[in-house]
Amino acid sequence: MSDRYAKQRIYLGKDRDARLRAARVAVVGLGATGSVIASWLARAGVGHLTLVDRDLVERSNLQRQILYGEGDRGRLKAEAAAERLREANSEIELRAVVADLTSGNARELLGGFDLLCDGTDNFEARFLLNDLSIEAGTPWIYTGAIGAEAVIWPIHPPRTACLRCLIEEPPSSGDVDTCDSAGVLGPAVGVAGSWAALEALKVLTGEMPQAELARFDLWNGERQFLKPPKTRCRFCTDKVTEFLDERWTLRASALCGLEGVQIRVNPPGKLDLEALKPRLEARTESPWKVSDLALKGEDGGNRVTLFRDGRALLHGPMSPERARSWYAEVIGS
Ligand SMILES: [Zn+2]
Structure with a gap:
């Protein structure tokens, strides 16, 4: 032993x-x-x-x-x-x-x-x-x-x-x-x-x-x-x-200690990151990287990470309000 x-x-x-x-x-x-x-x-x-x-x-x-x-x-x-x-x-x-x-x-x-x-x-x-x-x-x-x-x-x-x-x-x-x-x-x-x-x-x-x-x-x-x-x-x-019984759909909150915003969806969704990749690449005219867990790229000076459950992290100067509309526009909500 x-x-x-x-x-x-x-x-x-x-x-x-x-x-x-x-x-x-x-x-x-x-x-x-x-x-x-x-x-x-x-x-x-x-x-x-x-x-x-x-x-x-x-x-x-x-x-x-x-x-x-x-x-x-x-x-x-x-x-x-x-x-x-x-x-x-x-x-x-x-x-x-x-x-x-x-x-x-x-x-x-x-x-x-x-x-x-x-x-x-x-x-x-x-x-x-x-x-x-x-x-x-x-x-x-x-x-x-x-x-x-x-x-x-x-x-x-x-x-x-x-x-x-x-x-x-x-x-x-x-x-x-x-x-x-x-x-x-x-x-x-x-x-x-x-x-x-x-x-x-x-x-x-x-x-x-x-x-x-x-x-x-x-x-x-x-x-x-x-x-x-x-x-x-x-x-x-x-x-x-x-x-536990509460239901809400989309929330945006400033990240603690960092310049950035987190977008959360509830109930968690299922994002098809492979399908989103070409759409985002066309939109931003820059390459995006997809892994098992996340899709990463840049849009308008913000580093964006999208997760399969619908969550997004946006690092950059974006306000929570602006981030919400970015999400609604790009991903849909
Ligand atoms: Zn109690």
Whole structure:
């Protein structure tokens, strides 16, 4: 028997360590916190890891997203992450999923796991994770890092309060700090991700996770443990999953930290990238490249990446409004 897990087994004991080999975990978002969480879980020998991410590696990610190097720029994060983690542990199952989590695909993508880990940077995805947790009874771990602050909260309704017991609605985008407005320090992300991974190990080995929301201001050396509300909200009490049941068609949002826009469609579509390629080449009078996953090219000074599920990334000076009309005009909606 390999002694890869020897040190961990001394602490956890043989049975709890063995439980990790049988565990199935999805990490949603392979950015800063997701990189750290996935690294620890892969090295701890969690038997199956599904890595869900929608983005490409950018130069501005390298300061804090420890799964990627300079050579990964322009690659899909889910793929690059799976490759790096495979180098760390080839004995576990790793599955890369390039997708944007929406109400249209969340059940399909994230069904059948023992734990969902939040590596995202947005409340839309977290409210979807919360709904999945309410519906399927799967525990999830909220993880956030902004500035030098880290927030970690293991959630498992109905055993614990849910996200909506504390925050009923997602804050409107102007009300929350983002990595654009407040910046973020790499080590703060490291603490957030490591703390979350530790809670994940507890959940997966049948131990009680930390019941309180842990919040650290790491620059000023402050920490708080907030007790979740005793009164449970109607959403987790009555299993109301508004975010999973919501339907919308086309959304455009500015990309965090980058000049660019993301277009998303829900339910996810099926773009015929091979058929689109000659159309776009004729339109832009420039070559476009198609791969298994994406179609890439340039239009009007914007670098465009189109995915088979209908999503598009437009890097360049385009406004979200302009990007929407570009999409409607070029792809149709
Ligand atoms: Zn609740």
